Amino acid sequence: MASKYQVPRGTFDVLPGDARGRARIEHAAAAIFARAGYERIATPAFEDTELFERGVGRSTDIVRKEMFTFEDKGGRSITLRPEGTAPICRAYLEHGMHKLAQPVKLCYSGPFFRHERPQAGRFRQFHQVGVEAIGTDSPLADAEAIMLLHDVLAELGVPGVELRLGSLGSPGSRRAYLDDLSAYLRSHEDELSREVRERIDLNPLRAFDADDEATQAAMASAPTLVERLDGEDARHFAEVRDLLDAAGIAYTIDATLVRGLDYYTRTIFSFVCEELGAQSEVGGGGRYDGLIEQLGGPPTPAVGWAAGIERILLALGEAAEAPPREAFVAVAEESQRRRAMTLVAELRHAGISAEVDLGGRGLKGQLKHADRIGARRVLILEADGSAQLRDMESGEQRPVEAGRLVDEIGRAES
Ligand code: HAM
Helix, strand or coil: CCCCCCCCCCCCCCCHHHHHHHHHHHHHHHHHHHHCCCEECCCCCEEEHHHHHHHCCCCCHHHHHCCCEEECCCCCEEEECCCCHHHHHHHHHHCCHHHCCCCEEEEEEEEEECCCCCECCECCEEEEEEEEEECCCCHHHHHHHHHHHHHHHHHHCCCCEEEEEEECCCHHHHHHHHHHHHHHHHHCHHHCCHHHHHCCCCCHHHHHHCCCHHHHHHHCCCCCCHHHCCHHHHHHHHHHHHHHHHCCCCCEECCCCCCCCCCCEEEEEEEEEHHHCCCCEEEEEEECCCHHHHCCCCCCCEEEEEEEHHHHHHHHCCCCCCCCEEEEEEECCHHHHHHHHHHHHHHHHCCCCEEECCCCCCHHHHHHHHHHCCEEEEEEECCCCCEEEEECCCCCEEEECHHHHHHHHHHHHC
16 A cells, blocks of 8 residues: 655654654653753744854854755745754743743753755654753753763663763864864865865864764874863863762763864763764753854853754664553443443543444454454453453453442552
8 A cells, every 4th residue: 555655755754653662762851851940942843044054053064054944935044943952042032031040941852854864863854852051151050961861861771872071162262272273284184085174264173073084094183172171161171070970970081072063162072872873972962152142142151962862762772662551341232332432431531541442343353453452451341231351361251340340440450
């Protein structure tokens, strides 16, 4: 029955079997966020294109080549959101959230869109869970953000996760460093890939991220920012590290860590799972002290991260088990259908999952169907008002008192 239509390239359908694993991730994350006082925010799936151009940065791959951008009927340039931080900062400003108690701690979950070349773990529509703490420059907030992502991955049992930590410093120290780095790149120009050469002025840091071997070799002895952080930045970074040490969270300092978004300042971090291959980052983020100002607001420091739900599912490599189907109410005769319907409603209200046949099957067909969907018990309503309870695993069947059906099934559950 294959139809001629297929899901668009780089996208996928979430079928019921897949939905369970996703729901588990979202619920685990939501519970961890709630216990830490992060409240849910949801922004639209699309925004004015300029928000991402200004927010994410014109020199990034995301803005240069990965945005789904189109003109709406009013002639406005609209972009499907490639990430959530710029939209949340937009919402923070638009709703005057600076008047609330700071920091404003927010969490989110939803679909994002990037026109990337699809491969394992990389999609054109993917899903993130994430947090943002807006309105504090304290290293405590950086450490808390990292702890939350650590806790989500630990709670889900994601295996082989490593935390990489770096610091980009603040704009002043970064500018001085970038000048030095550009000079270094220029003096090694003939060893660099064309793409890196073309971006020496635009974004020299991305040279550390290059796939090209000759470029990588040249970058091995390039100056790094972590070793040059000045006073305040160095102190901030040391404190984040101390807090992580105190929390018992292991990390490696990665002096060449770069992220594909321009807004980061100071702390950046990445949780990777090497088994995932090329797309090994399950989640990451960092501090973005200049973004809100960049979007036209007052100076407002902030920190956050996002994790990819599909990457977590891949790393877990397991299908979530189907929830148990506890009771199925079958009828021996058509006259009992209405009674069956009333009974399943009662069972459901009592917190027991219960189903009836919606397909007009005979008793034999109902039992077969109950078996197929994995029902643990079937209650058979007889024409004379009596009832039988059958345990589908053992095949045992016994009469149950008509007035005590809900109690009997509830008791069998516990
Ligand atoms: P990002 O590193 O671009 O950061 O994405 C975060 C996570 O989303 C990645 O670690 C990855 O798991 C997942 N991801 C990204 N692109 C794809 C894709 N094409 N297919 C599947 N998964 C993908 C951000 O988006 C920042 N907004 C994070 C942040 C929040 N920084 C501060 N606050």
